[in-house]
Amino acid sequence: MTALTRRDLLRGVALVGVGSAAGAAAVHAHGDDTVWQIDPELCGQCGRCATHCVHPESAVKAVHVHALCGHCDLCTAFFEPDSKLDTGAENQLCPTGAIRRRFIEDPYFSYEIDEQLCIGCAKCVKGCAMFGNGSMFLQIRHDRCNNCNACSIADACPAHAIRRVPASTPYLLKSAH
Numbered sequence: 346m347t348a349l350t351r352r353d354l355l356r357g358v359a360l361v362g363v364g365s366a367a368g369a370a371a372v373h374a375h376g377d378d379t380v381w382q383i384d385p386e387l388c389g390q391c392g393r394c395a396t397h398c399v400h401p402e403s404a405v406k407a408v409h410v411h412a413l414c415g416h417c418d419l420c421t422a423f424f425e426p427d428s429k430l431d432t433g434a435e436n437q438l439c440p441t442g443a444i445r446r447r448f449i450e451d452p453y454f455s456y457e458i459d460e461q462l463c464i465g466c467a468k469c470v471k472g473c474a475m476f477g478n479g480s481m482f483l484q485i486r487h488d489r490c491n492n493c494n495a496c497s498i499a500d501a502c503p504a505h506a507i508r509r510v511p512a513s514t515p516y517l518l519k520s521a522h
């Protein structure tokens with residue numbers, strides 16, 4: 346991969362497929378042209394998104410808006426509490442090793458989510474919300490979601506964070522502005 350600078354990251358977004366032409370094309374719209382989506386401002390990171398989807402592998406994935414990220418060395422979305430910057434697997438919060446940490450320039454790091462490995466468990470989201478900028482959050486991926494008449498995660502969500510949104514704007518992304 347080409348070297349990124351922190352300036353590139355502050356400008357940018359690396360939400361692969363989310364909100365892109367490819368992502369929009371994959372939307373399975375309901376009869377009323379709506380789809381289910383998570384409101385990141387309401388999600389309480391309970392973990393049910395990983396376990397209550399009708400798919401064995403949840404349609405929910407974490408996404409990361411780099412322009413909101415502090416690029417912290419001690420990232421509370423990446424490290425277990427008290428892990429003292431040791432990047433061994435046992436010190437990583439993500440149960441599947443889906444977050445890639447990369448040095449950018451002293452003292453900044455980038456964090457990227459490998460969607461193939463992400464199970465939507467929200468641990469990183471919770472870690473980022475506690476001490477970081479909230480730049481990681483969950484979204485229902487419409488290239489995976491069946492757009493069920495009744496979303497079983499929405500039924501189980503204790504925060505009532507999942508609602509139908511227009512299929513023309515299928516993602517509720519946080520913005521740097």
Ligand code: SF4
Nearest residue numbers: 388389391392394502
């Ligand atoms: S079920 Fe609701 S509160 Fe729990 S992680 Fe999913 S969206 Fe967030």
Ligand code: SF4
Nearest residue numbers: 439463464466467469
């Ligand atoms: S901690 Fe959970 S939600 Fe975050 S990247 Fe890993 S599997 Fe996905």
Ligand code: SF4
Nearest residue numbers: 398399490491493496
């Ligand atoms: S609508 Fe169905 S496939 Fe989509 S996230 Fe909800 S339960 Fe999973």
